[in-house]
Amino acid sequence: MHLILSSVAIQLLCGITVLFLRRNSRFTSGVGAAGPIVACVIGLIPALKTLSGIANNPIHASWNMPLGTISLGLDGLSALFLLPILGLGALSAIYGIGYLRPYREHKSLNTSWFLFNTLGASMAMVVLARSVLLFLLAWEVMSLSSFFLVAFEREKKEAREASWVYLIATHLGTSFLLAMFLLLGQNSNELDFGQLGGLTPGLAGLCFILAVVGFGTKAGILPFHVWLPEAHPAAPTHVSALMSGVMIKTGIYGILRTLSFLGPPPPWWGFTLIGIGLISGVVGVLFALAQRDLKRMLAYSSVENIGIIVTGIGVGLLGISIGSPALAALGFAGSLLHVVNHAMFKGLLFMGAGSVAHGTHTRKIDHLGGLIKRMPWTATAFLVGAIAISGLPPLNGFVSEFLIYIGAFKGAASIGNGSSIALLAVIAGLALIGGLATACFTRAFGIVFLGEPRSEHPKHAHESGQDILFPMILLAGGCFAVGLSGFGIIRASASALAGIIQPIANNGLDPAAIRAEIFFAADSLRSFTYGALAILGLIALIALLRKRLLSGRIIRQAGTWDCGYIQPTSRMQYTASSFAQPIIDLFNVFQHERKRFKPPQGYFPATAFFETKTLDTSQEGIYRPIFEMVGRTLSKLKVMQHGRIQLYVLYIVLTLIVLLFWKLR
Numbered sequence: 001m002h003l004i005l006s007s008v009a010i011q012l013l014c015g016i017t018v019l020f021l022r023r024n025s026r027f028t029s030g031v032g033a034a035g036p037i038v039a040c041v042i043g044l045i046p047a048l049k050t051l052s053g054i055a056n057n058p059i060h061a062s063w064n065m066p067l068g069t070i071s072l073g074l075d076g077l078s079a080l081f082l083l084p085i086l087g088l089g090a091l092s093a094i095y096g097i098g099y100l101r102p103y104r105e106h107k108s109l110n111t112s113w114f115l116f117n118t119l120g121a122s123m124a125m126v127v128l129a130r131s132v133l134l135f136l137l138a139w140e141v142m143s144l145s146s147f148f149l150v151a152f153e154r155e156k157k158e159a160r161e162a163s164w165v166y167l168i169a170t171h172l173g174t175s176f177l178l179a180m181f182l183l184l185g186q187n188s189n190e191l192d193f194g195q196l197g198g199l200t201p202g203l204a205g206l207c208f209i210l211a212v213v214g215f216g217t218k219a220g221i222l223p224f225h226v227w228l229p230e231a232h233p234a235a236p237t238h239v240s241a242l243m244s245g246v247m248i249k250t251g252i253y254g255i256l257r258t259l260s261f262l263g264p265p266p267p268w269w270g271f272t273l274i275g276i277g278l279i280s281g282v283v284g285v286l287f288a289l290a291q292r293d294l295k296r297m298l299a300y301s302s303v304e305n306i307g308i309i310v311t312g313i314g315v316g317l318l319g320i321s322i323g324s325p326a327l328a329a330l331g332f333a334g335s336l337l338h339v340v341n342h343a344m345f346k347g348l349l350f351m352g353a354g355s356v357a358h359g360t361h362t363r364k365i366d367h368l369g370g371l372i373k374r375m376p377w378t379a380t381a382f383l384v385g386a387i388a389i390s391g392l393p394p395l396n397g398f399v400s401e402f403l404i405y406i407g408a409f410k411g412a413a414s415i416g417n418g419s420s421i422a423l424l425a426v427i428a429g430l431a432l433i434g435g436l437a438t439a440c441f442t443r444a445f446g447i448v449f450l451g452e453p454r455s456e457h458p459k460h461a462h463e464s465g466q467d468i469l470f471p472m473i474l475l476a477g478g479c480f481a482v483g484l485s486g487f488g489i490i491r492a493s494a495s496a497l498a499g500i501i502q503p504i505a506n507n508g509l510d511p512a513a514i515r516a517e518i519f520f521a522a523d524s525l526r527s528f529t530y531g532a533l534a535i536l537g538l539i540a541l542i543a544l545l546r547k548r549l550l551s552g553r554i555i556r557q558a559g560t561w562d563c564g565y566i567q568p569t570s571r572m573q574y575t576a577s578s579f580a581q582p583i584i585d586l587f588n589v590f591q592h593e594r595k596r597f598k599p600p601q602g603y604f605p606a607t608a609f610f611e612t613k614t615l616d617t618s619q620e621g622i623y624r625p626i627f628e629m630v631g632r633t634l635s636k637l638k639v640m641q642h643g644r645i646q647l648y649v650l651y652i653v654l655t656l657i658v659l660l661f662w663k664l665r
Contacts, residue, residue: 001056001074004128007043007086008121011035015117018110029100032113033093036120040090043082043124050079051496058130071130071192076500078127080336081253084343085127088245089120091471095351096238098467099358112152112236119145119242126250132181132191139177142250143170146243150235162227162234169227173217177254180210184261197261204262208269211258212276219251221310222280223618225303229287232299233363237354240295244302245347249339252309259317260503267419270318273310274422278429281307283590283617285436289443289580290591290614294353294363297444298346301389304433305342309335311426312404319411320505322419325513326520330407332501333490333518338400341482345388345397348475352382355464355472356448360457365576367455368448374461377469379449384476386441388483391434394532396479399486402528403521405430436583443579452570487529490522577612584614592617 014035021028050056058073074082096116100109122145125138147170151163181191183203188195199207217224228248232240259265284303291297312335319327355378356371357363372379388395405427412423453459463469482489498514584591592615600608640651 001046001059001072003046004043004074004082004124005059005072007039008124008128010042011039011117011121011124014038015114015121018113018117021110026104028109028113029097032109032116033097035117036086036089036093039120039124040086043086046074047079047082047086050074051076051493053495053499065133069131069190069192070134071194072128072134073130073193074128075503076496077253077256077503080496080500081127081249081339082124084246084249084340085120085123088242088343088347089123091347091474092116092238092242092245092351095241095354095468095471096236098465099236099238099354101465102358112149115145115149116239116242119149119239119247123247123250127253130193132185132193132196135193136174136177136181139174139250142247143167143174146231146239146247149239149243150231152236152239153234156234159234162230166227166231169217169224173214173224176210176214176217180207180214180258183207183210184258193257193261197263199262201263201266205266205269207258207262208265211255212272215251215254215258216276216310217251218254219248219306219310220280220303221276221306222283222303223622225280225284226616226619226623228302229291229296229299229616232302232350233293233295237295237350237357240298240354241347241350244299244350245343248302248306249309249343252306252313252335252339255310255313256504260506264506264508265317265321267318267321270314270316270321271418271422273314273317274426275314277307277309277311277314278425278433279307280304280310281429281433282436285433285440286584286587286590287614287616289436289440290584292365292576294356294365294444294448295350296363297365297440298349298353301349301437301440302342302346304437305338305346305389308401308404308430308433309338309342311335311429312338312400315404315407315411315423315426316501316504318419318422319407320508322415323508324411324415325509326414326517327407327411327423328505328509329498329501329514329517330403330410330521332504333497333521334400334403334405334407336497336500337403337490338397341388341396341400341479344475344478344482345385345395348381348385348472348479349389351468351472351475352378352385355468356382356461358464358468359461362455362457365444365447368458369451369454369570369573370449371458371461372449374458375449375463377463378472379445381469381472381476382449383445384479386445388479390438390441391430392438393528394480394483394536396482396486398528399483399490399525401430401434402486402525403490406521406524407517439580439583443576447574447576447579451573454570454573454575484529484533487522487525490518490525494518494522581612590617591615592620 014031018028018032021031046056056074058071061070063070093116103109119142122138122142126135126142129135129138147163147167150166151159153159184196184207185191187198213224220228232244235243281304284300284307288297288300288304291300312331315331316328316335319331353363355375356368359375360368384395388397391397391401408423408426412420412427494515497518498511501514502509502511594613594615596611598607598609
């Protein structure tokens, strides 16, 4: 415990130190990035030891706050979430050195690095806290620090609006968490995690709903996701990578931790999470497919992957409720591994998007093209991330999704009644999500990196520097390493996963049965891995053979047959919108699309255009009407604002009199 607390203290110390440095931006970035890097080196040691089975003594200390103590602990669940918090935090800090370099001349980076370190430290404290007040304090610090980081470019209107949308959303979610913790602690004098629970089934179900809404708002499940596509594009890229890859996972951590307080789950909890997860996955990737901004597309893709994680948790809960070790073990194991895998490939993709924006000064997909020739390292790394996020072998996204697949297959084959229908829906839903994700990232990679430049932006693009490319290369290598050695990692982590799942299952499952199911999945995955290795070897052999056959021969380049077009231009290429339009039209029941169309008229038309805009149905159909109604209602209270101090004092006096009578009645 002392090592992990030292890593938190180092981040805070580096962050505070940065505030007092002079405006030497190079030194400021070095000190600011040193905090997450050193914290990663120190903090991963106790996290890995805990996952290997070495227990840590919790820390308890009194403080002057009521209803609890300072209580900290490190178990398997906390250690698993610390891996992406520390690992991606360090890589994002290295990336941030290069990404923030253009801002050195006209912005002070001291506050940004202070907030970045505070965000990393607060996320670690969220998963280490074992008392409600300390948890909520760390949760609030995490929310506020990320709010100010989103508003880094506050001179831009979209950054200011995005930060306020995020702040409102996160505090609405926190209000549900306050109600949940009050219900959980009603039978206890102290709000420490070890004393929560003991609720009736009805209250436990209510707390489950409050947890899904409160923590789900942070995680970005539908329909509480509306802040993600606003905040992620507005934030600096290294912050977007950390928020999407790690911070939203604290919502998943909160749901899993809360489940250990609520007792045995009824089947409807599992059905609820399966439904929420599948809807979030399908709708999230459909919205991603319709986006024209590269970072906004990745933000909606995070909704999709959170949906996959929540679906796995739902499968696991269903397995606990019906007593199926296979469902419980493989559902939870798949979702937990996807937490780590998603941090890797989503961090990589956001960094790739930032590298594209750094080299071209635009994130508009339709304004790009041909970047593979000008930014080959970025293109290769982005391609690795695109394959991984599509759940294709042999990369890491396939490994975690495979566990959920095989668990659903085993459950559907052995369980009757409505549970098998839900599991068949999981199989079909994951297949649909995977297919749509493949189309989405084929579109993104093809339009951005292949073909010819569609505007002036990519014509003058340049490759990013080493401090931007280095984290991307490491993450791409990690995606390959986990994908190719997935079966070995799963076998080695079987005991750790069983130790994490058992408390969530309230000790209702035998750890040996959980390990046996995980071993079975690892053995099944081995054949896929060997097949993928054989295909990769064959591709490498063909490439070497081609190189050998062409050696010594003169290779000439010439234009291909132009199909009768004498002067083809880049405007004749497929756009991102035209690529996605057939799929979007097929699923238009989930989306609200506006179209503007002026057809060409005459032999020599002067103007003609076709424009589409896909609107977020949750934002337009739920939140905008509600907030407009609230705004209209509150605007009627403006009559009370006269600008006279005497009247405001009178309001205060009247309020005090009313409260006094209320107290004395």
